[in-house]
Amino acid sequence: MTRPTLVLAVAMTLSLMAGCGADPVQQAYDDCMAQVGEAKMETNNEAMKGMVEGMQKMAESACGMILTTCESDPEGAICQGMISQYSENQ
Secondary structure (H helix, E strand, O other): OOHHHHHHHHHHHHHHHHHOOOOHHHHHHHHHHHHHHHOOOOOOOHHHHHHHHHHHHHHHHHHHHHHHHHHHOOOOHHHHHHHHHHHHOO
16 A cells, blocks of 8 residues: 555544544533533632532533543443433533
């Protein structure tokens, strides 16, 4: 294979791989975390700061459940439901 042909073959392979799309589980997690980031609340009240931080951590934990649930049962209804919830929001 000549050098220009090899370069063309590599470029075509990379473009086909890019067309496969991102991992839907990782995409759902990323979308969830983006929503959590958008929902940040600011407060000057010290008592409320702890509550806001706690809610933030709970939301991040819920996003993490996407990864753990789909890792243990990728074809299961719960995993597929979480993926579809975030793919519908786009």
